[in-house]
Amino acid sequence: MLKWTIDQDIILYQLHESFAPRYAELVQENKQYLSQWLNWPRVCHTTDDFKTFIQGSRYKYIDGDGLDCAIEYRGELVGNIGFNSIDHELKKAEIGYWLGQQYQGNGIITRVCRFLIAYAFETLNVEKVQIAVAEDNLPSRAVCERLGMTLEGIISHQEKVGDRILSHAIYATFSPSISPSNTTPST
Template sequence: MFKLDIDDTLSLALVQPSFAVDYLAIVSRDRDYLAQWLVWPEHGKNQEFFARFIEQSLHDYALGKSMTCGIVFKGELVGNISFNTINHSLKKVEIGYWLSRPQQGKGIVTKAVAKMIEIAFTQLNMEKAQISAAEQNSPSRRVCERLGFTLEGIITRAENLNGRVVDHAIYGLSREIWSEQSR
Protein backbone atom coordinates (compact mmCIF):
# COMPACT_ATOMS: atom_id res chain seq x y z
CA MET A 1 0.00 0.00 0.00
CA PHE A 2 1.24 3.46 -0.93
CA LYS A 3 1.29 5.48 2.28
CA LEU A 4 2.79 8.88 2.90
CA ASP A 5 3.27 10.10 6.45
CA ILE A 6 2.62 13.80 7.02
CA ASP A 7 3.37 13.76 10.75
CA ASP A 8 3.18 11.33 13.69
CA THR A 9 -0.63 11.19 13.56
CA LEU A 10 -1.54 11.93 9.95
CA SER A 11 -0.91 10.12 6.67
CA LEU A 12 -2.30 9.73 3.18
CA ALA A 13 -2.86 6.26 1.74
CA LEU A 14 -3.69 5.47 -1.88
CA VAL A 15 -7.25 4.12 -1.86
CA GLN A 16 -7.57 0.37 -1.64
CA PRO A 17 -10.56 -2.00 -1.69
CA SER A 18 -10.55 -2.43 2.09
CA PHE A 19 -11.44 1.28 2.48
CA ALA A 20 -14.97 0.68 1.12
CA VAL A 21 -16.32 -0.49 4.46
CA ASP A 22 -14.81 2.49 6.30
CA TYR A 23 -16.06 4.99 3.72
CA LEU A 24 -19.55 3.52 4.06
CA ALA A 25 -19.42 3.82 7.86
CA ILE A 26 -18.30 7.47 7.70
CA VAL A 27 -20.88 8.45 5.11
CA SER A 28 -23.68 6.57 6.86
CA ARG A 29 -22.93 8.52 10.05
CA ASP A 30 -22.19 11.91 8.43
CA ARG A 31 -24.40 11.79 5.32
CA ASP A 32 -26.40 14.97 6.05
CA TYR A 33 -23.27 16.92 6.94
CA LEU A 34 -21.34 15.80 3.83
CA ALA A 35 -24.36 16.31 1.55
CA GLN A 36 -24.31 20.03 2.30
CA TRP A 37 -21.31 20.37 -0.02
CA LEU A 38 -21.06 17.12 -2.01
CA VAL A 39 -23.52 15.55 -4.44
CA TRP A 40 -22.53 11.89 -4.04
CA PRO A 41 -23.27 11.12 -0.31
CA GLU A 42 -26.96 10.67 -1.15
CA HIS A 43 -25.96 7.81 -3.45
CA GLY A 44 -23.33 6.16 -1.22
CA LYS A 45 -25.65 3.80 0.61
CA ASN A 46 -23.83 0.48 0.28
CA GLN A 47 -20.35 -0.95 0.22
CA GLU A 48 -20.58 -1.69 -3.51
CA PHE A 49 -20.90 2.04 -4.26
CA PHE A 50 -17.57 2.69 -2.57
CA ALA A 51 -15.96 -0.43 -4.04
CA ARG A 52 -16.82 0.86 -7.54
CA PHE A 53 -15.50 4.32 -6.63
CA ILE A 54 -12.20 2.81 -5.42
CA GLU A 55 -11.89 0.56 -8.48
CA GLN A 56 -12.43 3.54 -10.82
CA SER A 57 -10.02 5.68 -8.78
CA LEU A 58 -7.27 3.06 -9.03
CA HIS A 59 -7.90 2.69 -12.76
CA ASP A 60 -7.62 6.46 -13.28
CA TYR A 61 -4.50 6.56 -11.09
CA ALA A 62 -2.86 3.88 -13.26
CA LEU A 63 -3.63 6.05 -16.31
CA GLY A 64 -2.15 9.15 -14.65
CA LYS A 65 -5.51 10.96 -14.74
CA SER A 66 -6.10 11.33 -10.98
CA MET A 67 -4.84 10.27 -7.57
CA THR A 68 -7.22 9.45 -4.73
CA CYS A 69 -6.04 8.90 -1.16
CA GLY A 70 -7.65 8.12 2.14
CA ILE A 71 -6.84 10.49 4.98
CA VAL A 72 -5.65 8.44 7.95
CA PHE A 73 -5.61 10.15 11.37
CA LYS A 74 -4.30 8.26 14.41
CA GLY A 75 -4.60 5.00 12.47
CA GLU A 76 -8.23 5.57 11.46
CA LEU A 77 -9.56 6.38 8.00
CA VAL A 78 -11.32 9.74 8.45
CA GLY A 79 -11.76 11.17 4.96
CA ASN A 80 -10.57 11.46 1.41
CA ILE A 81 -8.34 13.76 -0.62
CA SER A 82 -7.56 13.62 -4.28
CA PHE A 83 -6.24 15.14 -7.40
CA ASN A 84 -9.69 14.93 -9.00
CA THR A 85 -7.94 15.60 -12.28
CA ILE A 86 -4.30 15.68 -13.30
CA ASN A 87 -4.08 17.65 -16.53
CA HIS A 88 -0.63 17.01 -17.96
CA SER A 89 -1.06 19.28 -20.96
CA LEU A 90 -2.06 22.26 -18.79
CA LYS A 91 0.26 21.17 -15.95
CA LYS A 92 -2.62 21.63 -13.50
CA VAL A 93 -4.22 19.55 -10.77
CA GLU A 94 -7.65 20.01 -9.24
CA ILE A 95 -7.79 19.08 -5.55
CA GLY A 96 -10.87 17.81 -3.77
CA TYR A 97 -11.39 16.55 -0.23
CA TRP A 98 -13.87 15.64 2.45
CA LEU A 99 -13.48 14.85 6.13
CA SER A 100 -15.69 13.17 8.69
CA ARG A 101 -17.53 15.62 10.90
CA PRO A 102 -15.92 14.59 14.23
CA GLN A 103 -12.45 15.32 12.80
CA GLN A 104 -13.24 18.86 11.65
CA GLY A 105 -11.28 21.78 13.08
CA LYS A 106 -8.06 19.88 13.85
CA GLY A 107 -6.01 21.09 10.88
CA ILE A 108 -6.21 17.70 9.19
CA VAL A 109 -7.41 18.97 5.80
CA THR A 110 -5.00 21.91 5.79
CA LYS A 111 -2.04 19.56 6.35
CA ALA A 112 -3.33 17.04 3.80
CA VAL A 113 -3.88 19.70 1.12
CA ALA A 114 -0.42 21.16 1.82
CA LYS A 115 1.11 17.71 1.22
CA MET A 116 -0.87 17.27 -2.02
CA ILE A 117 0.34 20.67 -3.23
CA GLU A 118 3.92 19.63 -2.50
CA ILE A 119 3.41 16.41 -4.48
CA ALA A 120 1.86 18.33 -7.39
CA PHE A 121 4.73 20.79 -7.67
CA THR A 122 7.73 18.66 -6.73
CA GLN A 123 6.85 15.19 -8.01
CA LEU A 124 4.33 15.74 -10.79
CA ASN A 125 5.96 18.93 -12.11
CA MET A 126 2.64 20.79 -12.21
CA GLU A 127 2.43 24.57 -12.55
CA LYS A 128 -0.95 25.14 -10.87
CA ALA A 129 -3.15 23.66 -8.15
CA GLN A 130 -6.83 24.56 -8.16
CA ILE A 131 -9.63 24.05 -5.63
CA SER A 132 -13.32 24.64 -6.23
CA ALA A 133 -15.48 25.12 -3.13
CA ALA A 134 -19.11 26.05 -2.77
CA GLU A 135 -19.23 29.79 -2.16
CA GLN A 136 -20.94 29.31 1.24
CA ASN A 137 -18.52 26.55 2.37
CA SER A 138 -16.48 28.78 4.69
CA PRO A 139 -14.31 26.02 6.22
CA SER A 140 -13.14 24.85 2.78
CA ARG A 141 -12.53 28.40 1.64
CA ARG A 142 -10.45 29.10 4.76
CA VAL A 143 -8.24 26.09 3.94
CA CYS A 144 -7.51 27.66 0.54
CA GLU A 145 -6.77 31.04 2.06
CA ARG A 146 -4.50 29.60 4.80
CA LEU A 147 -2.45 27.84 2.14
CA GLY A 148 -1.92 30.94 0.01
CA PHE A 149 -4.40 30.25 -2.78
CA THR A 150 -5.85 33.25 -4.61
CA LEU A 151 -9.57 33.58 -5.22
CA GLU A 152 -9.77 33.63 -9.02
CA GLY A 153 -13.51 34.09 -9.27
CA ILE A 154 -17.01 32.91 -8.51
CA ILE A 155 -18.75 30.64 -10.98
CA THR A 156 -22.49 31.09 -10.60
CA ARG A 157 -24.87 28.14 -10.72
CA ALA A 158 -21.89 25.79 -10.79
CA GLU A 159 -23.37 22.68 -9.20
CA ASN A 160 -26.69 21.10 -8.33
CA LEU A 161 -26.35 19.52 -4.89
CA ASN A 162 -29.38 17.25 -4.95
CA GLY A 163 -31.81 20.05 -5.75
CA ARG A 164 -29.88 22.98 -4.25
CA VAL A 165 -27.92 24.98 -6.82
CA VAL A 166 -24.70 26.52 -5.49
CA ASP A 167 -22.06 28.88 -6.79
CA HIS A 168 -18.39 27.87 -6.67
CA ALA A 169 -15.44 29.90 -5.47
CA ILE A 170 -12.44 28.96 -7.61
CA TYR A 171 -9.04 29.20 -5.95
CA GLY A 172 -5.67 28.82 -7.64
CA LEU A 173 -2.07 28.52 -6.52
CA SER A 174 0.88 28.64 -8.91
CA ARG A 175 4.10 26.77 -8.40
CA GLU A 176 5.93 30.11 -8.45
CA ILE A 177 3.86 31.60 -5.61
CA TRP A 178 4.05 28.35 -3.64
CA SER A 179 7.85 28.30 -4.02
CA GLU A 180 8.10 31.90 -2.78
CA GLN A 181 5.86 31.13 0.21
CA SER A 182 7.84 27.96 1.02
CA ARG A 183 11.15 29.81 1.46
Protein backbone atom coordinates (compact mmCIF):
# COMPACT_ATOMS: atom_id res chain seq x y z
CA MET A 1 0.00 0.00 0.00
CA LEU A 2 1.37 3.38 -1.01
CA LYS A 3 1.65 6.06 1.68
CA TRP A 4 2.46 9.78 1.53
CA THR A 5 3.10 11.92 4.60
CA ILE A 6 1.79 15.39 3.78
CA ASP A 7 2.69 17.05 7.08
CA GLN A 8 2.61 16.37 10.83
CA ASP A 9 -1.21 16.02 10.72
CA ILE A 10 -2.01 14.37 7.40
CA ILE A 11 -1.11 11.08 5.76
CA LEU A 12 -2.52 9.74 2.49
CA TYR A 13 -2.88 6.01 1.92
CA GLN A 14 -3.71 4.30 -1.31
CA LEU A 15 -7.05 2.62 -0.67
CA HIS A 16 -7.06 -0.76 1.01
CA GLU A 17 -9.98 -3.04 1.80
CA SER A 18 -9.37 -2.55 5.53
CA PHE A 19 -10.64 1.05 5.16
CA ALA A 20 -14.12 -0.03 4.04
CA PRO A 21 -15.74 -0.27 7.51
CA ARG A 22 -14.51 3.23 8.50
CA TYR A 23 -15.67 4.68 5.18
CA ALA A 24 -19.13 3.19 5.73
CA GLU A 25 -19.22 4.63 9.25
CA LEU A 26 -18.03 8.05 8.12
CA VAL A 27 -20.61 8.23 5.33
CA GLN A 28 -23.41 7.19 7.70
CA GLU A 29 -22.37 10.01 10.07
CA ASN A 30 -22.25 12.51 7.19
CA LYS A 31 -24.84 11.18 4.75
CA GLN A 32 -27.12 14.23 4.84
CA TYR A 33 -24.19 16.63 4.48
CA LEU A 34 -22.43 14.70 1.69
CA SER A 35 -25.70 14.17 -0.18
CA GLN A 36 -26.01 17.93 -0.74
CA TRP A 37 -23.18 17.80 -3.27
CA LEU A 38 -22.61 14.15 -4.15
CA ASN A 39 -24.98 11.54 -5.53
CA TRP A 40 -23.04 8.41 -4.52
CA PRO A 41 -23.76 8.49 -0.72
CA ARG A 42 -27.33 7.43 -1.53
CA VAL A 43 -26.08 4.19 -3.11
CA CYS A 44 -22.62 3.60 -1.62
CA HIS A 45 -22.78 3.48 2.15
CA THR A 46 -22.19 -0.06 3.41
CA THR A 47 -18.91 -1.82 4.08
CA ASP A 48 -19.55 -4.08 1.06
CA ASP A 49 -20.25 -1.04 -1.13
CA PHE A 50 -16.90 0.44 -0.15
CA LYS A 51 -15.09 -2.86 -0.69
CA THR A 52 -16.44 -2.81 -4.26
CA PHE A 53 -15.38 0.84 -4.67
CA ILE A 54 -11.89 0.08 -3.37
CA GLN A 55 -11.52 -2.87 -5.72
CA GLY A 56 -12.54 -0.68 -8.68
CA SER A 57 -10.11 1.98 -7.51
CA ARG A 58 -7.27 -0.53 -7.61
CA TYR A 59 -8.10 -1.43 -11.20
CA LYS A 60 -8.12 2.27 -12.15
CA TYR A 61 -4.69 2.66 -10.55
CA ILE A 62 -3.27 -0.42 -12.28
CA ASP A 63 -4.57 0.89 -15.63
CA GLY A 64 -3.02 4.31 -14.90
CA ASP A 65 -6.44 6.01 -15.09
CA GLY A 66 -6.83 7.18 -11.49
CA LEU A 67 -5.66 7.10 -7.90
CA ASP A 68 -7.85 7.17 -4.79
CA CYS A 69 -6.45 7.81 -1.33
CA ALA A 70 -7.76 7.69 2.19
CA ILE A 71 -7.08 10.86 4.14
CA GLU A 72 -5.82 10.29 7.67
CA TYR A 73 -5.91 13.35 9.89
CA ARG A 74 -4.26 13.13 13.30
CA GLY A 75 -4.54 9.34 13.24
CA GLU A 76 -8.15 9.10 12.07
CA LEU A 77 -9.54 8.34 8.61
CA VAL A 78 -11.60 11.43 7.71
CA GLY A 79 -12.29 11.31 3.97
CA ASN A 80 -11.09 10.49 0.49
CA ILE A 81 -9.20 12.32 -2.25
CA GLY A 82 -7.59 11.39 -5.48
CA PHE A 83 -7.45 11.66 -9.20
CA ASN A 84 -10.91 10.76 -10.48
CA SER A 85 -9.33 10.59 -13.90
CA ILE A 86 -5.89 10.78 -15.42
CA ASP A 87 -5.83 11.36 -19.16
CA HIS A 88 -2.27 10.76 -20.35
CA GLU A 89 -3.07 11.68 -23.94
CA LEU A 90 -4.45 15.11 -22.96
CA LYS A 91 -1.91 15.41 -20.11
CA LYS A 92 -4.72 16.24 -17.70
CA ALA A 93 -5.84 14.97 -14.29
CA GLU A 94 -8.99 15.74 -12.33
CA ILE A 95 -9.05 15.81 -8.54
CA GLY A 96 -12.10 14.78 -6.56
CA TYR A 97 -12.56 14.61 -2.80
CA TRP A 98 -14.94 14.35 0.13
CA LEU A 99 -14.42 15.00 3.81
CA GLY A 100 -16.49 14.41 6.91
CA GLN A 101 -18.19 17.68 7.87
CA GLN A 102 -16.74 17.63 11.38
CA TYR A 103 -13.20 17.79 9.94
CA GLN A 104 -13.74 20.82 7.73
CA GLY A 105 -12.12 24.11 8.56
CA ASN A 106 -8.71 22.56 9.32
CA GLY A 107 -7.16 23.16 5.88
CA ILE A 108 -7.04 19.41 5.21
CA ILE A 109 -8.33 19.47 1.64
CA THR A 110 -6.28 22.53 0.67
CA ARG A 111 -3.05 20.91 1.93
CA VAL A 112 -3.78 17.58 0.27
CA CYS A 113 -4.81 19.19 -3.03
CA ARG A 114 -1.58 21.20 -3.03
CA PHE A 115 0.36 17.93 -2.66
CA LEU A 116 -1.65 16.16 -5.40
CA ILE A 117 -1.20 19.04 -7.82
CA ALA A 118 2.57 18.90 -7.35
CA TYR A 119 2.46 15.10 -7.65
CA ALA A 120 0.51 15.37 -10.91
CA PHE A 121 3.03 17.74 -12.46
CA GLU A 122 6.19 16.12 -11.13
CA THR A 123 5.32 12.41 -11.16
CA LEU A 124 2.45 11.92 -13.58
CA ASN A 125 3.85 14.47 -16.06
CA VAL A 126 0.48 16.05 -16.71
CA GLU A 127 0.22 19.68 -17.74
CA LYS A 128 -3.24 20.52 -16.36
CA VAL A 129 -5.01 19.68 -13.11
CA GLN A 130 -8.65 20.53 -12.73
CA ILE A 131 -11.31 20.34 -10.06
CA ALA A 132 -15.04 20.41 -10.87
CA VAL A 133 -17.27 21.52 -7.98
CA ALA A 134 -20.96 22.25 -7.69
CA GLU A 135 -21.41 25.93 -8.50
CA ASP A 136 -23.10 26.58 -5.13
CA ASN A 137 -20.59 24.59 -3.07
CA LEU A 138 -18.81 27.65 -1.71
CA PRO A 139 -16.39 25.80 0.61
CA SER A 140 -15.06 23.71 -2.28
CA ARG A 141 -14.82 26.73 -4.52
CA ALA A 142 -12.85 28.49 -1.76
CA VAL A 143 -10.38 25.57 -1.76
CA CYS A 144 -9.77 26.06 -5.48
CA GLU A 145 -9.30 29.78 -5.01
CA ARG A 146 -6.87 29.29 -2.09
CA LEU A 147 -4.88 27.02 -4.39
CA GLY A 148 -4.64 29.83 -6.95
CA MET A 149 -6.63 27.89 -9.54
CA THR A 150 -8.35 29.72 -12.37
CA LEU A 151 -12.11 29.49 -12.86
CA GLU A 152 -12.39 28.30 -16.45
CA GLY A 153 -16.17 28.46 -16.52
CA ILE A 154 -19.51 27.17 -15.32
CA ILE A 155 -21.06 24.18 -17.06
CA SER A 156 -24.82 24.15 -16.52
CA HIS A 157 -26.90 21.03 -15.88
CA GLN A 158 -23.84 18.87 -15.27
CA GLU A 159 -24.99 16.47 -12.56
CA LYS A 160 -28.18 15.29 -10.87
CA VAL A 161 -27.85 14.99 -7.10
CA GLY A 162 -31.03 13.83 -5.43
CA ASP A 163 -33.81 15.90 -6.93
CA ARG A 164 -31.54 18.83 -7.90
CA ILE A 165 -29.68 19.43 -11.13
CA LEU A 166 -26.32 21.02 -10.36
CA SER A 167 -24.05 23.15 -12.50
CA HIS A 168 -20.29 22.72 -12.10
CA ALA A 169 -17.64 25.36 -11.66
CA ILE A 170 -14.48 24.16 -13.41
CA TYR A 171 -11.18 25.28 -11.91
CA ALA A 172 -7.75 24.54 -13.36
CA THR A 173 -4.08 25.07 -12.85
CA PHE A 174 -1.26 24.41 -15.26
CA SER A 175 2.23 23.06 -14.82
CA PRO A 176 4.78 25.84 -14.26
CA SER A 177 6.56 24.57 -17.39
CA ILE A 178 3.46 25.44 -19.42
CA SER A 179 3.49 29.22 -19.36
CA PRO A 180 2.13 31.43 -22.13
CA SER A 181 5.69 32.14 -23.25
CA ASN A 182 6.30 28.40 -23.65
CA THR A 183 3.22 27.86 -25.80
CA THR A 184 3.71 30.77 -28.22
CA PRO A 185 5.92 30.03 -31.23
CA SER A 186 9.04 32.16 -31.37
CA THR A 187 9.67 34.41 -34.36
